Amino acid sequence: MRGLSDIAAMGGEPVACFLSLGVPEALSQKWVNEFLRGFLQLARRFKVPLSGGDTSSSQKITADIVLVGNVPSGTALMRSGARPGDQIYVTGDLGYSAAVLQRLYAKQKASSRAFGRYFYPVPRIEVGHWLRQKKWATAMIDLSDGLSVDLAHVCHESGTSAVVDAKMIPVAKEATLDMALHGGEDYELLFTARPGIRLPKTIAGVQVTQIGKIEGKSSRGSQVQIRGRNGKVTTLKPEGWQHFSKN
Numbered sequence: 001m002r003g004l005s006d007i008a009a010m011g012g013e014p015v016a017c018f019l020s021l022g023v024p025e026a027l028s029q030k031w032v033n034e035f036l037r038g039f040l041q042l043a044r045r046f047k048v049p050l051s052g053g054d055t056s057s058s059q060k061i062t063a064d065i066v067l068v069g070n071v072p073s074g075t076a077l078m079r080s081g082a083r084p085g086d087q088i089y090v091t092g093d094l095g096y097s098a099a100v101l102q103r104l105y106a107k108q109k110a111s112s113r114a115f116g117r118y119f120y121p122v123p124r125i126e127v128g129h130w131l132r133q134k135k136w137a138t139a140m141i142d143l144s145d146g147l148s149v150d151l152a153h154v155c156h157e158s159g160t161s162a163v164v165d166a167k168m169i170p171v172a173k174e175a176t177l178d179m180a181l182h183g184g185e186d187y188e189l190l191f192t193a194r195p196g197i198r199l200p201k202t203i204a205g206v207q208v209t210q211i212g213k214i215e216g217k218s219s220r221g222s223q224v225q226i227r228g229r230n231g232k233v234t235t236l237k238p239e240g241w242q243h244f245s246k247n
Contacts, residue, residue, distance in 0.1 A: 002144065003067030004046055004123035005187045009142040011077040011132025012069035014125070016051040017043055019065055022058030035063075046125065075132055077191070081139035082158035086192035086214040089199065091124055091206045094147060095175025098183025121187045126204035131191060136199065140191035146184035149238040152224050154190070155214075161223035163233065164212030181226075182239040 007014050019039065023032060043050055048067070100118035103110045112119040124142075131137040139158060141150045147169070155162050171180040192214055193199060199208055215223075226236040 095179035
């Protein structure tokens with residue numbers, strides 16, 4: 001699913017998947033069967049054939065999953081396309097995953113039936129495909145590491161700054177604003193579009209919300225600010241998940 005979400009974020013269509021699975025010798029065949037049942041169920045749902053991979057023994061369960069997708073040449077939606085004046089949008093609502101994870105850390109019940117969005121997130125393939133076909137989005141990324149981090153990636157790659165409005169961010173009813181800003185693993189899409197474009201309120205049945213604006217060019221890397229509910233503008237520190245960070 002994470003690979004599908006990355007393909008969705010470029011407006012791509014999935015083509016094939018590859019699985020390399022390492023398992024301990026003592027692991028039950030039942031576990032392997034159930035793992036593959038879930039894997040292949042998702043693959044069939046998105047019409048992505050399992051096209052190769054490998055199996056091996058391992059001290060711990062290790063699954064390396066690779067997804068391959070494609071787009072027509074020159075049409076992929078990159079992180080680097082945002083321009084001053086572009087409006088910033090997100091799909092769905094944010095912070096739900098962080099809210100459920102907090103329940104799990106607190107050892108509260110969180111069944112897959114009651115909290116299906118956390119255990120079975122849906123990659124926004126159709127939304128990404130629609131935006132690419134319309135040629136309305138200028139840059140896009142999926143929200144896997146948290147809004148504060150992923151928007152900073154867009155600004156860094158595009159050489160721009162941005163301002164988001166706390167009042168406009170669609171916070172999931174189970175979550176807080178901090179969870180929506182920094183929680184991650186929502187697997188929604190964040191994208192930018194030119195200001196003259198009037199986007200529909202939903203795309204492929206998914207809510208779309210404008211949350212801010214790309215400001216001027218920035219030569220100092222990513223510069224992201226947030227306008228608080230009190231109207232005060234402050235720096236939005238990237239406090240979501242940052243790979244290879246010591247913190």
